[in-house]
Amino acid sequence: MLGRLVLVAVACGVIFAGMLLPVAGGIALAARDGSQSFTALPNVLDAAPLPQPTILLAKDGSRIAEVFTENRTSVPLSSMATPIRQAIVAIEDSRYYEHGGIDLRGTLRALKSNSQAGSIRQGGSTLTQQYVKNTLIVNARTAQEREGASARTISRKIRELRLAIAVEQKYSKDEILERYLNTVYFGDGAYGIQAAAQRYFGINASELNLAQAATLAGVVQQPVGLNPRRFPVKAQARRNVVLQRMVDLGYITADSATKASKISLSKSLRITEKRNGCTTSYAAYFCDYVLSFIKKDSFFGETAEDREAFLRRGGLTIKTTLDPALQAAAQKAVDTAIPRKDKSRKAVAVSSVQPGTGGVLVMAQNRIWGTSGRGKTTVNFNVNTKYGGSLGAQAGSTFKVFVLAAALDQGLPITTTLNSPSSRTFTGFVDCTTGAPFAPYRVQNSTGSGTYSMKTATANSVNTFFVALEKKTGLCRPKEIAEAMGVTQATGTPLKRVPSFVLGSQAVSPLAMAEAYATFAARGTHCRSVPMSEVVDRDGISLGAPSADCKEVIRPAVADAVNQLLTSVMTIGTGKSLKIGRPVAGKTGTTNENAAVWFCGHTPQLATAVWIGDPRGGQRYPIRDITINGTFITKGYGGRLAGPIWRDVMVAGLKDQPVIDFTKPDPTQIAGLQTTVPDLRGLDPAAAFAVLTTAGLKGEVGQYRVQSTQPENTVAYSYPGRGAYVTSGRVVKIYLSDGTTPPPPPLPTFVIPTPTPTLTPLPTPGQTP
Numbered sequence: 001m002l003g004r005l006v007l008v009a010v011a012c013g014v015i016f017a018g019m020l021l022p023v024a025g026g027i028a029l030a031a032r033d034g035s036q037s038f039t040a041l042p043n044v045l046d047a048a049p050l051p052q053p054t055i056l057l058a059k060d061g062s063r064i065a066e067v068f069t070e071n072r073t074s075v076p077l078s079s080m081a082t083p084i085r086q087a088i089v090a091i092e093d094s095r096y097y098e099h100g101g102i103d104l105r106g107t108l109r110a111l112k113s114n115s116q117a118g119s120i121r122q123g124g125s126t127l128t129q130q131y132v133k134n135t136l137i138v139n140a141r142t143a144q145e146r147e148g149a150s151a152r153t154i155s156r157k158i159r160e161l162r163l164a165i166a167v168e169q170k171y172s173k174d175e176i177l178e179r180y181l182n183t184v185y186f187g188d189g190a191y192g193i194q195a196a197a198q199r200y201f202g203i204n205a206s207e208l209n210l211a212q213a214a215t216l217a218g219v220v221q222q223p224v225g226l227n228p229r230r231f232p233v234k235a236q237a238r239r240n241v242v243l244q245r246m247v248d249l250g251y252i253t254a255d256s257a258t259k260a261s262k263i264s265l266s267k268s269l270r271i272t273e274k275r276n277g278c279t280t281s282y283a284a285y286f287c288d289y290v291l292s293f294i295k296k297d298s299f300f301g302e303t304a305e306d307r308e309a310f311l312r313r314g315g316l317t318i319k320t321t322l323d324p325a326l327q328a329a330a331q332k333a334v335d336t337a338i339p340r341k342d343k344s345r346k347a348v349a350v351s352s353v354q355p356g357t358g359g360v361l362v363m364a365q366n367r368i369w370g371t372s373g374r375g376k377t378t379v380n381f382n383v384n385t386k387y388g389g390s391l392g393a394q395a396g397s398t399f400k401v402f403v404l405a406a407a408l409d410q411g412l413p414i415t416t417t418l419n420s421p422s423s424r425t426f427t428g429f430v431d432c433t434t435g436a437p438f439a440p441y442r443v444q445n446s447t448g449s450g451t452y453s454m455k456t457a458t459a460n461s462v463n464t465f466f467v468a469l470e471k472k473t474g475l476c477r478p479k480e481i482a483e484a485m486g487v488t489q490a491t492g493t494p495l496k497r498v499p500s501f502v503l504g505s506q507a508v509s510p511l512a513m514a515e516a517y518a519t520f521a522a523r524g525t526h527c528r529s530v531p532m533s534e535v536v537d538r539d540g541i542s543l544g545a546p547s548a549d550c551k552e553v554i555r556p557a558v559a560d561a562v563n564q565l566l567t568s569v570m571t572i573g574t575g576k577s578l579k580i581g582r583p584v585a586g587k588t589g590t591t592n593e594n595a596a597v598w599f600c601g602h603t604p605q606l607a608t609a610v611w612i613g614d615p616r617g618g619q620r621y622p623i624r625d626i627t628i629n630g631t632f633i634t635k636g637y638g639g640r641l642a643g644p645i646w647r648d649v650m651v652a653g654l655k656d657q658p659v660i661d662f663t664k665p666d667p668t669q670i671a672g673l674q675t676t677v678p679d680l681r682g683l684d685p686a687a688a689f690a691v692l693t694t695a696g697l698k699g700e701v702g703q704y705r706v707q708s709t710q711p712e713n714t715v716a717y718s719y720p721g722r723g724a725y726v727t728s729g730r731v732v733k734i735y736l737s738d739g740t741t742p743p744p745p746p747l748p749t750f751v752i753p754t755p756t757p758t759l760t761p762l763p764t765p766g767q768t769p
Contacts, residue, residue, distance in 0.1 A: 049313050049315065049538065050070075050072060050074055050135075050138060050182055050183055050191075050192070050313075051068065051069050051070040051072055051138060051191070051312055051313050051314050051315075052068065052070075052072050052073060052074060052313070052314045052315035052538060053066050053067065053068035053071065053072070053073070053315070054066070054067050054068065054311070054314040054315065054316040054317070054318060055316070055317050055318070056281075056287055056290060056318045056320055057317065057318065057319050057320060058283075058320060058322045058323070058327075059319075059320065059321055059322055059323050059324070059359075059361075059533075060323075060324060061319075062324055064281055064282070064283055064286070064287055064320065064322060064324075065275075065277065065278050065280075065281040065283075065284075065287045066274075066276065067276060067277050067278065067287075067291065067314070068276055068314050069311075069312045069314065070138070070189075070191040070314075071189050071191055071195045071199070071274055071276065072182070072190075072191035072192040072194070072195050073192065073194040073195055073198075074182040074192060074194070075182065075192075075193070075194045075204075075205055075206075077174055077175075077177060077178035077181075079194075079204070079205060079206045080178070080181055080193055080205045080206065080208075081205060081206055081207065081208040081209070081213060083208060083209065083210045083212075083213035083214070084181070084193055084205065084208050084213035084216060084217065085177060085181070086213075086246060086251040086252075087213045087214045087216075087217035087218075087242050087246060087251075088127070088177075088180075088181065088217045089127070089177070090242065090245045090246045090248075090249050090251055091217050091218060091221075091241070091242045091245050091246075092127055092130070092217070093126045093127040094245070095126075096126065096127050096128075096173065096177075097173055099126060100165060100168050100169075101126060101129070101161075101164035101165045101167060101168035102129070102161055102164060102165065103126050125160075126164065127176065127177065127180050128164040128167055128168055128176055128180075129160050129161065130180065130184065131164075131167065131176060131179055131180040131183060131184075132160050132163045132164050132167060133149060133150070133160055134180075134183040134184060134185075135179075135183060136148075136149035136160075136163075137149045137150055138183065142305060181193045181205075182194075184220055185220075185223045186199075186200075186216055186219050186220065186223060187219050187223035187224060187226065187227040187228075188200070188223075188227055188228075188229055188230075189274075189276075193208075195274075196216050196219075197212070197216070198272055198274070199271065199272055199274070200212075200216070200228055200229065200269055200270070200271065201268070201269065201270050202270035202271075202272040203270075209260075210243075210252065210256060210260045211243075211260040211261075211263045211265075211268065212268070214239045214240075214242040214243045214260065215228055215235060215236075215238075215239040215242075215265060217242050218235065218238035218239045218242045219235065219238070221238070226238050228265060228269060229269065229271055232265045232266040232269070235265055236264075236265040236266075239261070239265065240261045243257040243260055244257060278291065278369065279369045279370075282324075282327070282328075282331075283322055283324075283327050283363065283364075284368075284369040285363055285364070285367075285380045285382065286320075286322055286327070286360070286362075286363040286531065288369075288378075288380060288388055289360075289363060289380060289382070289383055289387055289388065289531060290318060290320055290531045290532060291311065292383075292386070292387040292388050293387060293530075293531055293532075293546075294307060294310070294311055295307050295308065295311065296386055297546050299545075299546040299547075300546075314538075315537060315538030316535055316536065316537060316538070317535070317536040318532055318534075318535050318536075319532060319533050319534040319535070319536070320360075320531050320532050320533070321354070321357075321360050321361060321530070321531055321532060321533055322360070322361065322362070322363075322531070323352075323361040323362065323653070325652070326352065326362050326649070326652055327361075327364060329648065329649060329652035329653070330350050330352070330362045330364040330648075330649045330652070331364045332648075333350070333364075333645045333648040333649055333652075334348040334349075334350055334365060334366040334645060335366050337366070337629065337641075337644065337645050338366050338612070338628055338629055339366065339375075339629060340366050340367055340368055340375035341374050341375040342366075342375075342628065342629055343627070344626055344627065344628045344629075345374070345614060345615075345616065345621070346612055346613065346614055346623065346626075346628055347365060347366060347367065347381055347612070347613060347614065347615050348365060348366045348611070348612050348642075348645060349364070349365040349381035349382045349510045349610070349611050350362060350363075350364050350365070350382070350510065350608065350609070350610045350611075350645060350646070350649055351382045351509075351511040351513075351514040351608070351609055352606060352607065352608040352609075352649060352653060353511070353514040353515050353518040353529055353606075353607050353608075354518070354605070354606065354607075355518040355521035355522040355527075355602065355604060355605065355606070355607055356518075356521075356522040356525060356527060357527055357548060357550075358515070358518075358527030358528050358529050358530045358548030358550065359530065359531075359533065359548075360511070360530070360531045361606070361653065362608070362649065362653070363380075363382050363383075363511070364382075365380070365381050365382060367381075377615065379615070381509075381611070381615070382509060382510045382511050383509050384488070384490045384491070384492060384509050384511075384512065385490055385491050385492060386492055389490060389509055390490065390509075390615065391490055391507055392489060392490025392491070392507030392508050392509050393507055393508070393591070393595075393596045393611055393613045393618060394504055394505055394506065394507055394508075394591040394592070394596060394618070395504035395507075395508050395513060395589055395591075395598060396503065396504040396588075396590050396591040396596065396597070396598055396638065397461045397463075397503065397504060397588060397589045397598075397638075398504055398513060398587050398588070398589035398598045398599075398600045398609075399482070399501065399502055399503065399504035399506075399589075400461070400466050400502055400503075400504075400587065401516075401517070401520065401562055401587060402478040402479075402481045402482040402485075402501075402502075402516075403466055403469055403470045403473055403478045403501075404458065404469075404562050404565060405478075405481050405520075405554055405558055405559070405562050406473040406474075406478040406481055407454075407469055407472065407473050408558045408561045408562065408670060409477065409481075409554060409555065409558045410473060410477065411671060412469075412472065412473075412671070413671035413672030413727065413728075413729055414454050414455070414561055414564075414565070414665070414670055414672035415453055415454070415671075415672035415727055416453065416454050416469070416672065417451055417452065418451070418452060418457070418465050418468045418469065419451050420445065420449055420450060420451065420452045420457065420462045420464040420465040420468065421445075421449050421464055422444065422445050422448075422449035422464070423442065423443065423444040423464070424442070424443055424464045424467075424468075425440050425441070425443075426440065426441045426442075426468070426471060426499060427440045427441075428471065429441060429471060429475070429499045430475075431475070431497060432474050432475045432476035432497055433476065433497070438498070438499055441467070441499040441500070443463050443464050443467045443503070444463065445462055445463050445464055446463070446590075447460045447461055447462055447463075447574070448460055448462060449464070452465045454469075454565055454672075455565055455568045456568075456572075457469075458565045458566065458568055458569060458573070458587075459568040459569050459571075459572050459573025459574070460573055460574065461569075461573070461574055461588060463503060466502045466503070467499065467502055467503070469502075470499065470501065470502040471499075475497040475498065475499070475501060476497060478501060478502065479494075479495050479496075479497050479501060481553070481554060482495055482516065483495060484526060484553035484554075485515065485516035485519040485526050485553060486512055486516055486519070486526060486528055486529065487508055487512045487513065487515070488508070488512070489506055489507055489508060490507050490508055490509045490512070491507075504589060504591065504598075505592075510609040510610065510611045511529055511609070513598070513600050513609040513611075514529075514600070514608055514609035515527075515528065515607075516600075517600045517601065517602045517607040517608075517609065518602060518607035519553065519554075519559070520559050520562050520563055520566070520585070520602065520607075521563070521585075521602040521603065521604050521605075521606075521607050522559075522604075523556040523559045523560060523663060524552050524553060524554040524555055524556050524559035525550055525551065525552050525553070526550065526551060526553045527548035527549065527550040528548050528549050529548075530545065530546050530548045532545050532546070533545055555669060556663070556666075557665050557666040557668075557669035557670050558669075558670070560662065560663045560664065560665040560666065560670075561665040561670045561673075562585075563585045563662040563663075564662065564664070564665055566585030566586060566587055566601070567584065567585050567662065569585070569586050569587055569588070570584050570585065570586050570601075574588040574637075574638070574639045575587075575588055575599070575601070575639050575643060577639065577643070578599075578601075578639065578643045578644070578646065578647045580647055580650050580651050580654070581651075582603060582654065582659045582660075583603065583659070583660075583661045583662055584601060584602070584603050584650070585601055585602055585662065586599060586601025586602070586643075586646070587599075587600055587601065588637065588638035588639040588642075588643065589638045589642075590636070590637050590638050591618065592619075593619060593622050593624070594622045594623045594624045594635050594636045594637075595613065595614075595618030595619050595622045595623070596611060596612065596613035596614075596618045596623070597611075597612050597613075597623060597636050597637055597638040597640075597641050597642045598610065598611050598612075598638045598642055599638045599639065599642035599643040599645070599646040600646075601646060603650070603654060603660065604660045604661075604662065605653075605654060605657055605660060606650060606653045606654060608646055608649050608650055608653070609646075610642040610643075610645045610646045610649070611642065612636070612641050612642050612645075622636075623635070623636030623641070624636065628641075666696070667695065667696025667697075667728035668693060668694065668695075668696045668728070669696075670696075670728060671727070671728055671729030672727050672728060672729060673696060673727060673728040674725060674726075674728075675695050675696050675697065675725075675726060675727070675728050676695065676723060676724070676725060676726075677695070677697065677718060677720050677721065677722055677723065677724045677726055677732055678691050678692070678694075678695050678722065679722040679723075680692070680715040680718050680722065680734055681710055681714075681715055681716070681717065681722070682710050682711065682714050682715065683714055683715050684713060684714055684715075685699075685701055685713070685715075685734065685736065688715050688718075688734050692732055695728075696728030696729065697726065697728065697729070697730055697731070697732050698729065698730065698731045698732065699731070699732055699733075699734055700731050700732070700733050700734070701733070701734055701735075701736065702719075702733050702734065702735040702736070704735075705735070705736045705737065705738035706735050706736070706737065706738060707737070707738055707740045707741065707742035708737035708738070708741075708742070709737075709741055709742075710737040711737060711739065712738060712739025713739070714736065714737055715734045715735070715736060715737070716735050716736060716737040717734075718732050718733060718735070719732070719733045719735070720732060
């Protein structure tokens with residue numbers, strides 16, 4: 001008991017000191033130089049912004065979703081009807097305009113009650129104290145700060161009293177009332193008077209009449225227990241208490257109160273729903289990706305707590321890169337291919353990225369946002385785990401592009417041919433960083449065998465060719481290229497340097513693959529995927545947007561050559577049934593045992609990746625001997641299942657866009673391309689070599705000079721000769737003139753034949769001539 005009395009005495013001392021401050025003009029504070037002043041307002045209360053809804057807009061400016069932690073729209077005091085300003089003062093702090101932040105009568109009354117309990121049981125708080133408490137809770141950055149701002153302890157109450165005095169000395173009474181009415185919770189998810197007026201009555205705060213204002217003022221005491229929608233009888237009784245209090249204080253007449261009290265609350269309610277969050281958006285998974293992106297990107301704050309606070313404060317307009325028309329087309333494509341509640345339970349995910357910018361244009365899957373039931377999930381199959389995605393899926397042969405790029409980058413001719421049997425056991429693979437050998441690796445083809453070139457092997461996706469090619473490139477460079485193009489394992493861990501890399505044995509996300517193929521489309525320039533083009537704050541000030549960090553990660557000529565090889569897939573290979581009426585590059589992907597199928601492809605303007613698999617586990621539930629959308633599938637393949645979805649998305653995305661062909665590879669940088677031997681006659685060796693280099697060829701001077709009409713030490717002729725078709729990288733021999741004109745060829749000798757006389761035989765004896 002003695003301990004409680006001491007605690008109360010200490011608290012009273014602080015309170016009385018605070019009460020004297022407004023009267024004494026701060027005399028005591030003036031004597032405390034260097035100490036924290038009661039008027040030193042912490043940053044957390046210094047005009048701290050209140051949480052407001054954030055709006056996500058599509059690329060065309062249409063609304064995707066509105067998200068908020070607190071449904072609030074701040075309005076000035078002039079936009080709040082007079083009855084609500086009077087009602088809230090009457091019922092919550094009738095001496096509001098008389099005290100300096102602390103009401104001594106109410107505080108002493110509360111202290112008496114609390115001293116008996118040993119803790120805070122009764123409020124006695126003024127509007128200013130309530131504003132302080134609400135603001136501390138709203139702007140708390142950590143759970144510990146939020147707990148400290150609402151803890152029912154005397155120490156918290158003392159701090160609240162001190163801050164209330166500081167607020168009163170910094171702001172006018174009307175400013176504090178405005179802030180309070182924009183901060184306080186009115187139940188049913190409505191924060192602030194504007195949101196409450198719209199929620200319960202479907203009107204603005206400026207339109208509230210007396211009965212409505214009294215209702216809302218009465219809710220503040222117990223926002224849950226006096227919720228007008230759930231407990232209209234209790235809320236109406238509390239409203240009438242407010243009306244009587246307004247009569248007692250002279251704000252309204254008894255007659256006005258009587259008329260207002262006769263209005264049925266339940267009949268006057270006009271509950272207005274306000275959609276919150278991504279769950280009801282037509283692009284729910286993209287919307288969730290945007291929010292997850294903000295929480296993870298340092299552009300929006302140095303720490304996770306900073307970024308969470310940034311989102312919680314809201315009031316943002318986020319202009320995203322989503323193309324709503326293309327999103328609708330993609331959603332239709334995935335739902336048509338495999339309906340959301342299909343008995344196969346197979347999932348489809350598709351992502352599209354704009355090459356050269358990193359803008360995410362599409363993110364669709366054949367699921368509805370939800371926690372339970374067939375066809376529902378909160379997992380975004382398109383993205384990496386940290387953005388709310390799954391653990392990813394093996395990418396299959398779509399990974400072969402990275403080994404192609406490595407081979408061409410290392411100077412292997414595009415005409416490289418390799419013997420590719422139907423099955424082969426590869427030995428000799430070593431870890432490119434440690435030198436440790438790998439165990440023998442056995443590979444089989446499903447598309448043929450024989451001798452293949454890069455072009456035909458890519459078109460037909462020949463496994464043994466590509467593993468043999470990977471052995472030539474080594475395991476390091478393909479991995480480096482893939483990661484430079486934005487591909488990691490979906491869990492965020494680096495890709496592994498293993499022989500099975502080229503066959504896509506590692507689990508990745510569709511968005512990462514779309515990003516990588518967009519890099520080839522942009523001729524080797526990689527831009528990381530960014531779902532927004534601009535973020536504008538509540539004051540209309542542009543904050544910009546995170547950078548896509550666009551930079552060249554492979555030489556343009558290498559990307560051009562890969563694109564040329566990938567076009568063969570669409571003309572003579574596994575994707576030949578997926579033409580879209582313009583030059584296009586693509587690659588099919590089918591994982592071991594048909595666990596998942598893919599199709600990735602692009603034009604210079606658009607890159608899209610499609611995955612089909614089973615969220616329960618593709619190895620356990622493969623795409624084999626199964627009925628999907630009414631069709632029995634013996635074995636699923638990327639070109640047959642994922643390809644048609646990809647085609648539909650690409651056709652929709654490229655509608656009304658100009659036809660742009662891929663840039664032809666530069667023969668000076670890519671070996672094996674067809675080129676023509678130029679005319680070198682009359683050039684000196686240096687000039688001849690320069691011309692050959694421009695044509696992608698190499699020069700070599702012949703061992704002997706020849707007679708020629710060309711000047712001495714200039715090219716007389718070459719082998720192969722001018723106009724001959726050869727492959728880039730080939731050596732052309734040039735033969736120099738010795739400066740002597742060759743003698744003219746001898747004139748032809750013509751022999752005039754001597755006429756042969758006609759002989760008449762002599763007559764034989766006895767004959768008459």
